[in-house]
Structure formats: C-alpha cells, structure tokens
Amino acid sequence: xxxxxxxxxxxxxxxPYEAANFEVDLQRLGKMVRGTLEPGPSRIITxxxxxxxxxxxxxxxxLAVDIETSAGPGMGSWTGKxxxxxxxxxxxxxxxxxxxxxxxxxxxDTDRLLVAEVLMDPAILKVLQNGPFxxxxxxxxxxxxxxxxxxxxxxxxALVSTSKLSLSYMTSIYTDFPAWKLxxxxxxxxxxxxxxxxxxxxxxxxxxxxxxxxxxWQTNDVxxxxxxxxxxxxxxxxxxxxxxxxxxxxx
Amino acid sequence: xxxxxxxxxxxxxxxxxxxxxDARENEPLAANSATGRELQHVLDAxxxxxxxxxxxxxxxxxxxxxxxxxxxxxxxxxxxxLLLATLAKLPPETPTLVMGTVAQQAIDQTKRSIAKLxxxxxxxxxxxxxxxxxxx
Numbered sequence: 001x002x003x004x005x006x007x008x009x010x011x012x013x014x015x016p017y018e019a020a021n022f023e024v025d026l027q028r029l030g031k032m033v034r035g036t037l038e039p040g041p042s043r044i045i046t047x048x049x050x051x052x053x054x055x056x057x058x059x060x061x062x063l064a065v066d067i068e069t070s071a072g073p074g075m076g077s078w079t080g081k082x083x084x085x086x087x088x089x090x091x092x093x094x095x096x097x098x099x100x101x102x103x104x105x106x107x108x109d110t111d112r113l114l115v116a117e118v119l120m121d122p123a124i125l126k127v128l129q130n131g132p133f134x135x136x137x138x139x140x141x142x143x144x145x146x147x148x149x150x151x152x153x154x155x156x157x158a159l160v161s162t163s164k165l166s167l168s169y170m171t172s173i174y175t176d177f178p179a180w181k182l183x184x185x186x187x188x189x190x191x192x193x194x195x196x197x198x199x200x201x202x203x204x205x206x207x208x209x210x211x212x213x214x215x216x217w218q219t220n221d222v223x224x225x226x227x228x229x230x231x232x233x234x235x236x237x238x239x240x241x242x243x244x245x246x247x248x249x250x251x
Numbered sequence: 252x253x254x255x256x257x258x259x260x261x262x263x264x265x266x267x268x269x270x271x272x273d274a275r276e277n278e279p280l281a282a283n284s285a286t287g288r289e290l291q292h293v294l295d296a297x298x299x300x301x302x303x304x305x306x307x308x309x310x311x312x313x314x315x316x317x318x319x320x321x322x323x324x325x326x327x328x329x330x331x332x333l334l335l336a337t338l339a340k341l342p343p344e345t346p347t348l349v350m351g352t353v354a355q356q357a358i359d360q361t362k363r364s365i366a367k368l369x370x371x372x373x374x375x376x377x378x379x380x381x382x383x384x385x386x387x
Contacts, residue, residue: 001344004368007267007351008280012289023293025348025370030297032346033261037372172370179371 003028017162024173037176041097041234046226048100050114056093056100057118062125064094064236065146067135068229083137090226091115091139094233096241101226101233104142115144122148127240129153129167129232152236155243159250171235174242180231253330254337255279256305262346267353268310268326279306305341309334309357327357 003025006015011022031037045052056063071077072085079085092101102111118124119139126149128135136146153165163169171177255278256263264280272284281287282301294301310326311333334357349355352365 001372001374002347002349003370003372004349004355004365005351006365006369007354008290009270009286010351012286021370023296026293026297026299028370028372029262029346029348030299032372033299169370176372178374179368 001032003032021173028176031176038238040177041094041099041231043098044227044230044234045098045100046223046230047106048102050108050111052100053093053102053111053114053118056095056098057124059095061095062127062150062237062240063118064092064127064233064240065119065131065135065149066092066094066129066229066232066236067138068092068225069138083134084141086138088138088142089222090229092226092229092233093118094230094237096234096237099230099232099234101229103222103226119144119146124148125150127152127236129170129236129239130165150240152239152243155240155247159243159246167232167235167239170239170243173239175235175238177231177235177238180228180235253279253311253333254305254307256307257303258340259342260305260345261303262299262348263305263307263341264348264350265307265309265354265358266350268308268312268314271313274313279308305345307334307337309354323353327353331357 005011005025006018006022008022011018028037068089068091069080069086070089072079072082072087075085080087088104090101090103092099094100102115107115119126126146128146128149129152131146131149131151132154136149139146152167152170156163156165156170168179266279269279270281270284270286272287273279273281275281276283280290282291291301294304309330310323311330312326314326315322349358349365355365355368356362
C-alpha cells in the first residue's frame with residue numbers, strides 16, 4: 001500500500017500551498033502504519049430504485065447528491081459539461097457509507113417523484129459539489145428544485161480562500177479514498193490526457209484545478225458511470241463531514 | 252548512498268536524490284538538513300518515529316546544478332538496479348510514501364505527474380461486497 005506526495009523540499013520551501021498537503025499525506029501514512037485507514041463504502045448500489053433512496057433517507061443523515069450528464073441531443077460532446085444544454089444520465093445519492101445511483105432514463109415515475117420530493121424537502125439537507133453552478137441548474141431544467149443544500153466548494157472556499165476546490169482534491173484532503181476516478185477501463189486514456197496537461201500545469205500553475213475532473217461523462221459504460229456516480233456521492237459526503245469538523249475547529 | 256533504515260521498517264519513504272547536507276551526513280533527508288528538520292516536525296505530528304522508517308532515494312548521488320532532465324533520467328537509469336535491489340530486501344507490504352515526480356516516475360516507470368496522484372492511496376478497494384448491482 002502506498003501514497004504519493006510532493007517532494008519535501010518543494011512542499012516546505014517552494015510552495016506554501018503544498019506544505020499543508022504534505023502534512024496531510026504524512027498523517028495518512030501514519031494511519032497506514034497503524035492500520036487505521038477508514039474503509040471504503042459498505043454499500044454501492046447501481047440501478048437503484050425509490051426503495052433504496054427511501055432507505056437512505058430514513059437514516060436521517062445529510063444526503064450527498066451528484067449527477068452525471070451527457071451531451072445535449074444532437075449536440076457536440078462538449079455540451080455534456082454545459083448546464084444549459086447537457087442531458088441527464090444518472091443521479092446519485094450518498095452518505096459516508098452508502099452510495100446509490102439511478103439511471104435517469106430507466107427510472108419509473110415513482111422513482112422520479114421520490115427523487116424530486118427528496119430534493120425539494122427542506123427537512124433533508126443535501127450536499128453538493130459545485131451544485132449552484134452545475135447540478136442545481138441541470139436538475140432545474142429537468143423539473144427538480146433543490147431546497148436546503150450546502151456546497152462543498154463554497155464551504156472549502158470559506159475555510160481556505162486560496163484552496164483548490166475540485167472533488168478529487170478535497171477528497172485527497174478529507175478522506176482515505178483511493179484515486180477512484182483513475183481506476184477504470186479507460187484509465188490509460190484518462191492517464192494520457194492527464195499526462196498531456198500535467199507537465200504544462202505543473203510548470204505554469206501547480207495550484208490549478210485537476211484536468212481529470214469531469215472526464216468520466218464521456219464513457220459509454222453505463223454500469224461504470226453509475227458506480228462512479230455513487231462513489232462520488234460517498235466522497236462528497238465524507239468531504240462534507242471533514243469540512244464540518246474543520247469549520248467547527250475554525251470557529 | 253541510496254537508503255538507510257531498519258530491515259523491518261514501519262514505513263518506507265522514497266525521495267529523489269540526496270542534497271549536499273544529506274551527502275555530508277550520509278543519510279537521505281538527514282535530520283540536520285533544512286528539509287530534514289522540517290520533515291521531523293511533520294513526522295512527529297503524524298506519530299511516526301524516524302528511527303523506525305526506511306529512507307530511500309531513487310538517485311544515489313548529489314545531482315549537478317542546475318538539474319537537467321536528461322541528466323536526471325540518466326542518473327535514474329544508472330541507479331535503478333541498486334534501487335530495485337534495495338527494495339527487494341524490504342518487506343513488500345511496507346506502507347510506502349513516494350515523494351515527488353522523479354521518485355514516482357522512477358518507481359512506476361511512467362510519465363505521470365505527482366500533481367495528479369498526490370494524496371491518494373494506491374490500493375484496490377474490494378467493491379464486490381459493497382456492490383449490490385442489477386437484478387435486486
């Protein structure tokens with residue numbers, strides 16, 4: 001088992017942003033040595049139904065929400081990342097232990113009704129990553145309003161105004177997740193894309209957003225997409241838990 | 252000097268190459284070097300004891316300044332047999348921290364940047380138990 005981090009001289013003397021990350025990585029090495037890493041989610045459900053969602057809601061915990069999108073009908077593939085034009089592929093919900101994902105086109109009316117009710121229920125706290133700028137706008141186009149939500153990007157920005165805000169970055173800070181976005185059939189393709197921009201980014205701005213974020217919407221493997229969707233939800237829930245703890249400490 | 256530490260270390264820390272201070276002390280990330288002192292604070296905070304860690308560089312010699320990619324690659328290739336021999340003597344399940352792009356590329360023999368890999372533990376979750384796929 002291993003973890004990767006910055007070169008210590010770089011972290012300590014060249015990049016003040018990365019010194020804190022280096023410390024986090026060493027803390028995680030300590031957990032590896034002591035065998036106290038947090039295990040992965042206990043349940044990941046793909047092709048979930050309203051029964052699974054109802055079960056999750058009954059736990060009474062903050063509910064992470066994440067969507068995966070596709071290109072708009074008859075439009076270029078890049079529109080998959082445009083909240084005003086993209087299609088909706090799947091919607092996921094999660095807690096720190098369980099993630100579920102539902103395929104939008106295969107959902108029954110009952111499924112869709114419960115999803116809309118959960119999103120609109122002011123008694124259920126929803127947690128999103130980049131919700132106001134993407135997910136919430138897309139969901140609104142599909143007739144679902146999100147009420148009572150918190151956004152992990154906003155929370156992190158409030159804590160550390162200069163922080164990177166991508167889900168993969170915050171997951172690396174707040175959770176013991178492996179690099180789940182890299183583990184896929186198209187790993188080589190993604191890795192190649194990452195490599196292309198990596199050298200450039202590192203030299204120009206080591207503080208930039210990871211290029212990896214949001215690449216998986218191009219995949220045609222629906223089962224895999226749902227699994228990532230569900231894992232993204234668990235990651236978001238765990239990031240939220242870490243952010244809440246940090247915020248309490250900061251105040 | 253490539254690596255220093257116990258035969259059954261708590262963890263293995265892999266870095267790039269020794270600094271002049273390290274070479275003088277004959278120890279990677281020497282405790283008396285500027286980097287070593289900073290590292291000590293972080294190790295303390297993480298509950299790691301320096302004497303129980305194995306420190307290893309992927310390049311044995313102090314590189315010339317300014318560093319050139321070609322020279323670093325040449326040095327990596329030159330030290331690789333020694334690196335592999337050192338790694339082979341350590342228990343394979345030792346928790347490992349790979350520090351920096353050069354170290355990561357020397358270990359993995361890839362061109363991936365540490366910027367994209369940092370912070371994530373490389374292990375496979377067994378998702379089978381957690382997966383309750385179709386046909387429920």
